[in-house]
Amino acid sequence: MDPIRIAVVGLGKIARDQHLPAIAGNAAFSLAATVSPHDPGREGVAHFASLGDLLYGGPAIDAVALCTPPQVRYDLAALALKRGVHVFLEKPPGATLSEVVALRERADKVGVTLFAAWHSRFAAGVAPARAWLAERTIQKVSIVWREDVRVWHPGQAWIWEPGGLGVFDPGINALSILTHILPRPVFLEDAALSIPENRAAPIAAELRFRDTAGADIHMDLDWRQTGPQSWNITVETDAGTLKLSSGGAVLTLPGGTEHNEDLEYPGLYSRFANLIRGGRSDVDIDPLRLVADAFLRGRRESVEPFND
Numbered sequence: 001m002d003p004i005r006i007a008v009v010g011l012g013k014i015a016r017d018q019h020l021p022a023i024a025g026n027a028a029f030s031l032a033a034t035v036s037p038h039d040p041g042r043e044g045v046a047h048f049a050s051l052g053d054l055l056y057g058g059p060a061i062d063a064v065a066l067c068t069p070p071q072v073r074y075d076l077a078a079l080a081l082k083r084g085v086h087v088f089l090e091k092p093p094g095a096t097l098s099e100v101v102a103l104r105e106r107a108d109k110v111g112v113t114l115f116a117a118w119h120s121r122f123a124a125g126v127a128p129a130r131a132w133l134a135e136r137t138i139q140k141v142s143i144v145w146r147e148d149v150r151v152w153h154p155g156q157a158w159i160w161e162p163g164g165l166g167v168f169d170p171g172i173n174a175l176s177i178l179t180h181i182l183p184r185p186v187f188l189e190d191a192a193l194s195i196p197e198n199r200a201a202p203i204a205a206e207l208r209f210r211d212t213a214g215a216d217i218h219m220d221l222d223w224r225q226t227g228p229q230s231w232n233i234t235v236e237t238d239a240g241t242l243k244l245s246s247g248g249a250v251l252t253l254p255g256g257t258e259h260n261e262d263l264e265y266p267g268l269y270s271r272f273a274n275l276i277r278g279g280r281s282d283v284d285i286d287p288l289r290l291v292a293d294a295f296l297r298g299r300r301e302s303v304e305p306f307n308d
């Protein structure tokens with residue numbers, strides 16, 4: 001079978017760290033081109049300053065991976081779908097819910113694959129956590145997602161703009177895991193968003209959710225964490241406590257702890273290839289909907305200015 005000719009759009013941090021190596025390591029794909037307005041590209045790979053230049057004047061491609069900030073993703077995805085090209089959307093899949101729904105409808109109509117990727121769902125501990133929790137009664141959940149924004153997002157102006165999500169940019173990873181491992185739907189009860197007075201997006205948030213059986217879910221998001229970082233989800237059940245730590249990579253069950261190799265992006269690209277070969281899409285908007293609910297229902301408090 002011929003490899004899927006893919007272009008990576010937006011050669012920023014995640015494209016360099018994860019997408020390019022994952023594509024290079026998967027024989028189902030061949031890197032046909034890159035697109036980025038201010039990057040010179042990679043030696044030996046056709047490079048374009050805009051997706052339009054590639055789609056209307058470059059080599060033939062079958063798929064694109066959109067690794068740009070979410071605010072520009074809809075127009076890029078719509079353009080690719082118009083040309084019959086399969087689309088991989090980095091998380092979050094868009095800047096609004098309705099644009100993602102519109103893309104999903106468009107992809108179905110055109111008959112190509114749209115994949116809204118949630119990389120944290122491919123962390124090693126997540127699938128076994130989901131299987132273990134399927135048989136349990138959930139009593140209480142605690143999410144602590146605290147990291148240092150200066151370490152992980154230096155100089156990323158877009159992340160503080162409307163649609164950039166602020167601390168929900170990492171926080172939505174926890175929500176993508178939560179909505180995947182809990183057996184029942186979850187909804188927001190109350191949220192407090194702390195927004196620096198010189199920025200448009202929150203630097204911290206405290207949220208309370210409930211599942212449809214009444215289990216209490218507390219979430220603590222903070223970008224002001226220095227020293228040790230925390231990406232932990234703890235679930236108390238009728239059969240003991242489950243803990244996912246290191247962003248889902250490490251799973252602790254009452255019987256012991258499992259550490260496994262990080263295969264998030266290789267897992268995403270295997271899934272994308274399977275979706276394309278099977279003529280299917282995978283667009284789950286649940287994590288983005290919970291974030292939208294937090295912005296809809298959350299109380300906002302102004303906190304001290306943040307400067308990089």
Ligand code: NAP
Nearest residue numbers: 010011012013014036037038039067068069070090091092
């Ligand atoms: P980033 O370092 O700021 O990179 C984004 C890149 O997008 C920039 O390099 C920019 O290219 C490019 N870009 C902007 N507008 C474009 C357009 N219209 N066409 C083509 N390229 C465009 O951001 P990032 O950290 O990689 O994050 C990108 C996305 O991946 C975000 O949604 C984020 O949530 C997600 N993500 C990030 C991480 C992470 O660890 N950083 C992890 C998982 C997922 P130029 O520099 O050439 O202008």
